[in-house]
Amino acid sequence: MSLALEWAASHTTVATDPKTTARSAADLQAEVGETITEGGIGAVRAMELFDEVLLPATRSSEDPMNLAYIPAAPTRAAVAFDTAVSAANVFGGIWENGAGAIFAENQVLRWLADLLGWPADSAGVFVAGGTSGNLSALATARDHALRTRGRRPDRGWALACASTAHSSVSSAARLLDMDVVTVPVDDQGHLTGGALEHELAADERICAVVVSGGTTNAGIVDDIASVVETAHRHGAWVHVDGAYGGAALAAPSVRERFAGIERADSFIVDPHKWLFAPYDCCALLYRDPRPAAAAHSQHAAYLDAIDRGESNPADLAAHLSRRTRGLPLWYSLATHGTAAYTAAIERCLSSCRTVARAIEEAEHLELLAAPELSVVVFRRPGWTPADYRRWSQRLAKDGTLLCVPTAFRGEVALRLAFVNPSTDPQAVIEVLRTTMLEADGS
Missing domain, CATH: 3.40.640.10 (Type I PLP-dependent aspartate aminotransferase-like (Major domain))
Known part of the structure; x- marks a missing residue:
């Protein structure tokens, strides 16, 4: 019990990263083995497996550079x-x-x-x-x-x-x-x-x-x-x-x-x-x-x-x-307090608008719709669906940014969802500038 509580306390404020780290069931089985046994494997071994193998095989939802799907950014107070x-x-x-x-x-x-x-x-x-x-x-x-x-x-x-x-x-x-x-x-x-x-x-x-x-x-x-x-x-x-x-x-x-x-x-x-x-x-x-x-x-x-x-x-x-x-x-x-919540939501909206303006002004990108809330939908003219997937997967594996392809008005596009007030819009703009200038997603 104390091991689990100590782990929870130490991870309430732990830093996260936007890497995609999912592994196959066969791979995990080979490293973890059978954990549900007649005699049990003990708290120390169970916590070791969770901390060193199982949790790292998940994706961080709360990292500031996770802009895929609709991520989550819980306050430390809520997590605790x-x-x-x-x-x-x-x-x-x-x-x-x-x-x-x-x-x-x-x-x-x-x-x-x-x-x-x-x-x-x-x-x-x-x-x-x-x-x-x-x-x-x-x-x-x-x-x-x-x-x-x-x-x-x-x-x-x-x-x-x-x-x-x-x-x-x-x-x-x-x-x-x-x-x-x-x-x-x-x-x-x-x-x-x-x-x-x-x-x-x-x-x-x-x-x-x-x-x-x-x-x-x-x-x-x-x-x-x-x-x-x-x-x-x-x-x-x-x-x-x-x-x-x-x-x-x-x-x-x-x-x-x-x-x-x-x-x-x-x-x-x-x-x-x-x-x-x-x-x-x-x-x-x-x-x-x-x-x-x-x-x-x-x-x-x-x-x-x-x-x-x-x-x-x-x-x-x-x-x-x-x-x-x-x-x-x-x-x-x-x-x-509710005022802090209002400020945090407004910060997300402001970040979204800032990135949308940068996309609109970039010669190599196209903004597909003015954002109404905190989602930006855009495209890289000239890219194929394979280019989008290759770009998305490379950045995810590098831990740079999580952004996945979607479909918008009948064409492949990219979307960024801003729900984390800690996201730095300038950091997102820099990633888009330095990684999407190429003619393809390689």
């Missing part, structure tokens, strides 16, 4: 407190077991609800990730539609979203036996109420609309206000997937992009993406939590004694057992 949460071992499903911890989580959820402009009786819960949050919110929407409309459509339920919606939306639809109606986006990639109008008028099956509060691929925020107005006029639930971009609600410089979100029905944001919390953590909120409670509350003989008058997280999502995963974010917010 995650150990405390594990040690406390609180059951966070019902108030009776986890009252104090749930109370603290609810203060964070209230802060988020205030950023949304939602009423005092709105409520939410922390779940594992955006996929879980989207699934629970859409299950609520489907159940609410059945209760309000009184019947299931002959051809079943459907949800509407843009083609740029996160993959978890279509995954949730499959699990919920809902069809997906894809709505065309405008020239800038936004889902709008005007485009949605035709689909809603023509298809009674659509009971929910998913709008993006910052697409993962390009950081695009849909036209939330017009979507909400159109969807509500047709009796459809509006869910905002802000898994990545929802954190920008705390940034005054881009807050206007989220106009209309105060009238949405549900919302998610992943604090492990851009609110500086460790994995895993998704905040799921409902403007009116009653439909969620109707959809998700579990009832059984041994659950009859639960006080339904208090906040029971198990009532608001597809789960019962849960750890109080919102506490590391609570501790970090309580420690640093």
